[in-house]
Amino acid sequence: DFSRFVNGQKFHQLRKIHLNNSVEDPSYVNEKLGSELFRAVGMPAPRVGHALVELNGRQLGLYVLKEGFTEDFLGRYFKRVDGNLYDTDWGHDVDERMKRLLGRGPDDDQRDLKAVAKAAREPGLSRRWQRLTDVLDIDRFLTFMTLEVMICHRDGYSLARNNFRIYDDPETKKMVFFPHGMDQLFGKSDLPWKPRMAGIVAQSLMETSEGRLRYETRFTTLFTNLFIVDRLTNRVNQIVASLRPYLEKQEFKAVEREAAEVRERIVRREFDLRKQLSQRDPALLDFKEGIASLAGWTKVDEPAGGNMDETTTPEGVRALRIVAGSKTSASWRTTLRLGRGHYRFEGQTRISSVTPLPFGKNQGAGLRVTDKTLKAINFTGSSNWKKLAVEFQVDRVEEDVELVCELRASAGQAWFDKDSLRLAKSSSDQGVHLDHAPDP
Known part of the structure; x- marks a missing residue:
């Protein structure tokens, strides 16, 4: 946090950065690729790069560098940046008290989160859909949920209630979810395209007929227009090639080997999704006398x-x-x-x-x-x-x-x-x- 002690101070136009030693992703490409996919469809997601880190004269090696969730970040996607921004340091869903990173007013109010939780728990499904549209940016959430599933972000909100941020946009008075922690992607090629959701909002939305229909439409559209294997694997190659001048020969070979596995996972995921989407949904199981x-x-x-x-x-x-x-x-x-x-x-x-x-x-x-x-x-x-x-x-x-x-x-x-x-x-x-x- 470059402005913690000097208000407004920035480093290369950034107030905050996040450094990850990428121990969970030895290819160093997942976070960058995932963030680019979200941003390609207009979803708020941090910019990602790489850095060689030195601390007090000690060389720590290659890190993944992400911009922080700041007003500058919000300003690229929203007209107003004075809304509440929530983190998962404390709670892990809208029905729990979450850590507020940005915002005004009492920190323990969180009535915006409570409103989303209440809407998600509405027992009447038609009323639930309407109440969710009142407090949630439905269009963005459908895209957010679709991409998390498509790229197998199994440690994100939809599938694990983890690694996400929520912003209460004061302009629209609706909540927007952001992705985070995308260092393990495409890891389960046969993950169902309509899996059992873990996040309360994702669960709730998929229980409504309108939510399921819109999710199915959004998924097939993004799969066709965004999940293009040649583009994704070529992008992996480009990211890895950009690291070559900064790594020793053996270090670069190790990154190349891991990146090759990422490319294979992308190919397998596309193949499995195409197969799943070509199949009809199973009918409800037929019971005779129970x-x-x-x-x-x-x-x-x-x-x-x-x-x-x-x-x-x-x-x-x-x-x-x-x-x-x-x-x-x-x-x-x-x-x-x-x-x-x-x-x-x-x-x-x-x-x-x-x-x-x-x-x-x-x-x-x-x-x-x-x-x-x-x-x-x-x-x-x-x-x-x-x-x-x-x-x-x-x-x-x-x-x-x-x-x-x-x-x-x-x-x-x-x-x-x-x-x-x-x-x-x-x-x-x-x-x-x-x-x-x-x-x-």
């Missing part, structure tokens, strides 16, 4: 030294089998679209000589639901067929839910009876009480 059978199981993390297959046991049971290697965390998975309600995922499981791993809370064979199961799995040793079950709640109007038949072990085998694997819906939703659903 029960739905399950299909579409796929292998995930097939173990080295083991194997996974669909087999028929000597007693004629069709089963999903996992044979453990020395370090196994393997599963059969299927993804379903479910409506709001309470559910139970259940099925018969048999194990033989299952030895737990020396680490982790989940051990042995079990059933779970991704991001929803809290109870630890601990089914080890040998056992004949045993009914396992896990209950979970879907709070959104519609949600894609991943069901998992898992084995975490260093030895042994597990069988999951395919015909017994099913989903039961609670009596309040389907007329069947979970505790009394008939056995298969």
Whole structure:
């Protein structure tokens, strides 16, 4: 902060800078590339460069340099710069007290944040949409949310309630979200284009039909016009080339190797998104008398030294089998679209000589639901067929839910009876009480 002790002092026209040693991004390109993508579509995002840092005569090496969130930064995007600017040092969403970086009036007021939180919690979906448009710059937020998902900013607001800033624009009296901390991008190429959101505002918006429709339209538009592989990979090359004159030969080669991986991640992400966008959304799962059978199981993390297959046991049971290697965390998975309600995922499981791993809370064979199961799995040793079950709640109007038949072990085998694997819906939703659903 160059103006902390001398009011108005600047360094190369900047009041504040942020230096990052890029330990999470040895390519040194993610933050700059991500910021440029946001700015390319008119979103407020800091300018990013690089610096060779020396402290008291000690050479610290290459750093990523970002401009700070100051009035000068705000002035490039807003007519007025006297609004409240919030940081995540304290709270991590609009329903929590956040640190105010800039603004006027009492620091603990934060009525602007409270208004957004109240709008996001409006139970009536049509009223919720209207209330959100009253307090939130919807157009910018849709772009913000879309880009975070598109570039796999998994440590940002939409997916993790982290690394963001919020500005209350006094001109429009609406809140605007900014990206931050984009040093790990494109890391999960198969991230769904309509994932389960973590941020309250993102969750709330996607539960409304208008919000979902506008998000889908914005995503397909930006994917077509912005996510152009040749441009992005060439830009990575340009950023890396700009560092060549300032690095030793071996340092530059290391950066080049990491940048090549970034280019590969960009290519894989574009391929996966194109595939996802070409597919129709799944229909809501059909329940008959509160029960739905399950299909579409796929292998995930097939173990080295083991194997996974669909087999028929000597007693004629069709089963999903996992044979453990020395370090196994393997599963059969299927993804379903479910409506709001309470559910139970259940099925018969048999194990033989299952030895737990020396680490982790989940051990042995079990059933779970991704991001929803809290109870630890601990089914080890040998056992004949045993009914396992896990209950979970879907709070959104519609949600894609991943069901998992898992084995975490260093030895042994597990069988999951395919015909017994099913989903039961609670009596309040389907007329069947979970505790009394008939056995298969």
